Amino acid sequence: MLIAVDIGNSSINIGYFTANGISVQSINTHPLKDSEEYLTDICNFLQQKRIEKNSHGGIISSVVPGHTSVLTEALRRLSADEGAALLTVTHEMSSGLKFRVNAPEKVGSDRLANAVAAKEIYGKPAAVIDFGTATTITVVGVDDDFIGGAILPGLGLMNRALGEGTSRLQEIILEPPLRALGVDTQTCIRSGLFYGTAGACERILMGIEEETGVTLKVILTGGFATVMGRFLRRIHEINSNLTLEGLRILYEKNRPS
Ligand SMILES: Nc1ncnc2c1ncn2[C@@H]1O[C@H](COP(=O)(O)OP(=O)(O)O)[C@@H](O)[C@H]1O
Ligand SMILES: CC(C)(COP(=O)(O)O)[C@@H](O)C(=O)NCCC(=O)O
Ligand SMILES: [K+]
Numbered sequence: 001m002l003i004a005v006d007i008g009n010s011s012i013n014i015g016y017f018t019a020n021g022i023s024v025q026s027i028n029t030h031p032l033k034d035s036e037e038y039l040t041d042i043c044n045f046l047q048q049k050r051i052e053k054n055s056h057g058g059i060i061s062s063v064v065p066g067h068t069s070v071l072t073e074a075l076r077r078l079s080a081d082e083g084a085a086l087l088t089v090t091h092e093m094s095s096g097l098k099f100r101v102n103a104p105e106k107v108g109s110d111r112l113a114n115a116v117a118a119k120e121i122y123g124k125p126a127a128v129i130d131f132g133t134a135t136t137i138t139v140v141g142v143d144d145d146f147i148g149g150a151i152l153p154g155l156g157l158m159n160r161a162l163g164e165g166t167s168r169l170q171e172i173i174l175e176p177p178l179r180a181l182g183v184d185t186q187t188c189i190r191s192g193l194f195y196g197t198a199g200a201c202e203r204i205l206m207g208i209e210e211e212t213g214v215t216l217k218v219i220l221t222g223g224f225a226t227v228m229g230r231f232l233r234r235i236h237e238i239n240s241n242l243t244l245e246g247l248r249i250l251y252e253k254n255r256p257s
Contacts, residue, residue, distance in 0.1 A: 015244035113246030
């Protein structure tokens with residue numbers, strides 16, 4: 001078994017890769033728990049899903065530095081007797097990608113995992129749109145290169161910003177709008193968030209394709225991938241486990257032999 005942990009700003013997603021496929025456990029990122037509590041969460045999930053706690057490796061991606069050591073400790077305790085490899089994603093590990101960006105060390109490890117999975121599973125050139133806390137676009141070019149992308153506020157952050165930054169607007173329930181034409185404050189905000197995010201992504205992809213002269217395969221992931229797929233006027237694939245799949249591939253490329 002392989003345990004892959006993706007620590008994002010909203011959720012910690014833990015993928016358990018077994019002979020029977022992948023099971024995914026999701027835990028809120030906040031509030032931070034201690035390693036004992038995460039270990040209990042993990043053991044409870046394994047028991048509930050009847051997954052055997054047999055020999056396993058682990059790999060962790062984190063874009064929340066304050067959470068990294070606690071989860072690393074939880075995995076280490078889970079595999080104490082195994083001596084199994086426990087890897088942390090960095091830009092320096094083997095990924096099969098060459099970085100063509102200004103500061104590879106600053107790229108979020110979730111975006112690196114997304115790029116690796118896109119290339120290996122769907123082929124290049126490709127763009128991943130990750131609809132999470134932030135909406136990120138990550139592009140793999142024709143030469144197996146990580147060439148960059150775009151970052152914008154995610155749907156939840158936009159919603160919160162409108163509520164906090166204005167006197168009269170309140171956060172809405174994040175349900176998709178039925179029409180682009182809003183007819184009251186709530187439906188106007190819904191339109192802005194969902195159609196606006198879809199349109200922004202389409203426009204960014206168009207710009208990148210013009211600049212690079214390639215046509216990108218588009219893969220959607222993140223908590224809002226399925227709902228956003230209905231708004232995006234672009235042929236795409238949806239893979240909600242893309243980041244975890246990328247971690248699995250990174251583990252295979254970097255496991256000690
Ligand atoms: N399975 C799901 N179905 C619908 N919405 C989801 C699901 N999982 C997460 N979300 C929503 O998407 C948001 C972003 O989640 P996620 O992609 O896990 O973000 P991050 O990777 O930044 O932690 C969450 O705050 C939640 O509101
Ligand atoms: C852009 C992000 C905040 C996205 O995080 P998420 O929405 O998945 O929680 C994260 O990938 C990050 O902190 N990246 C560092 C900057 C970069 O990737 O260029
Ligand atoms: K920040």
